Amino acid sequence: MHSPNRLYRSRPGRLAACAAALLLAAACSTGDGEDTPGTSTDRAGTVRPPKADTVFDYQLGGPYPPDDAVQALSRDRSAEPAKGLYNVCYVNAFQTQPGDAIAWWKKTHPDLLLKNDDGSLVVDEDWAEPLLDISTAGKREKLMDIVGPWIDGCAKAGYDAVEPDNLDSYERSDDLLTTEHAAAFAQLLAERAHRKGLAIAQKNTTDLLPDRGRIGFDFAVVEECAAYKECGDFADAYDDKVFAVEYTRKDYRTACNTYGSRLSITLRDRDVTPEGTKGYVFAQC
Template sequence: MKFFLPITIITSTLLANVKARWHPAPGLTWDYLLGASNSVIEKSNQQVVTIDLEKAQTYVPYFHSRGQKVICYFSGGTTEYRSDRTAYEKANIVLKSGSGDGWGNQWLDIRNKAKLQPLIRNRMKRAYSYGCDAVEVDCLGIYNYRSDYTEEDSYVFAKWVAQTAHEENLSIGLKNVAGIAKRLEPYFDFAIVESCAASPNVCNIYKVFSDNNKAVFMVHYGNLGYKLSGSSLNTLIKEQGGRGFTCILNEHQYLQKNGINYNCSTGAVIS
């Protein structure tokens, strides 16, 4: 009996030192700033801000001091020009042949979990060490770009990516992949969706997240023709309205400017 109290105290102390994982609920405002300069990032006053992982060490403390949450971005399914790129190349998982992702990156062999998962885990460990509240892991849908990979390959990959984030005590958002989004919802904490109003009823796929009290952050881009007026606004309202989403408009896909949050059901700007 004399051992019970010390063990209980030790266990309680350890649990108290583990950061509770963030679970973003619908209704939060958002800024998406992957390509933004430092001065633009510092202007953001939204409740949730997404920045690149390389900016996190500097800006997570900055935003936390102002009561904001931070999502840290990196790609999980393609090469990137980061400090760890050599490790990816040495692992022999870069698919040299075939088309890339359209942004100058090559796809990775997502079926090679033994080699790829440790590399992704290392990035998540970095994110956690910087204090990121969540990660956004991009490029989960290789099957949309290469016929030698299947939808099931992407589903299995995305599922273990989410599980890896949770093992590292991070919340994780599902990025796009509408075709498998409903299957993946149980494993992800929120969703980040681009340009879903381009096709009818695609935005509505993500309602499964808001129905389960998970935030859905949707962005459309001005350079692709979206604006908060006329027929464009009518389309945005039709596809996004009344579903509990967070809706923003950013000037360009390069995400260099602060986004405009607006009411998904009316188009009214949220200041």
């Protein structure tokens, strides 16, 4: 198990875009619209997980033309998928975005923000993101009225899969949330994704690997599995259908040397900046 708070998670480069998307949540709640022509996933219900050892790019900091070798990528739900590739749609499903998005949640859904006994918000201090309250079935259902349409939007845009982030938010919840709460909400997310023909990824946390079948996860997107010595756990659990992202060359080399023949391993800069931006790093083995 990794430490309670991973120091780095690849979201800072896309916070402003997602905050704006949250403020337009009503507009994004598209429901059962028509699907985009040309999508490679059968929206009638056939879910297609990615193949093992597929060259992958992590484009959460902003979309850009992928390298010719890239076969799959992940982008924020506010971005368009890349034509001809396997596209994973990023959704921050267990925490809010910082900035104006927090004001939106406070104004429209204050009951769905996790609070301490004194009424203060429980916040992921690394990213200034208040946690969503998934502690009861009723609140999970209300959250699905918000997050569910985001998933629908991923399907409508033509994505093949969805990546709900912060599955491990219970680790930052001051013991107010549990793995059982996370698994219960993740199961609702998986059911919604599958109804829309989307595969769904487990994002980090080995704690929930034993529950992956019950939840309905199809593959994994894992950050720093070499750093936390988790690559083998995810590889075995998902038959190598794992997109592993490392943020240091040392960990990237370790992952490539150990699991390069089995897994899709990507090196990115910590801010997952677009190509052409200062600090941009991309490599794949």
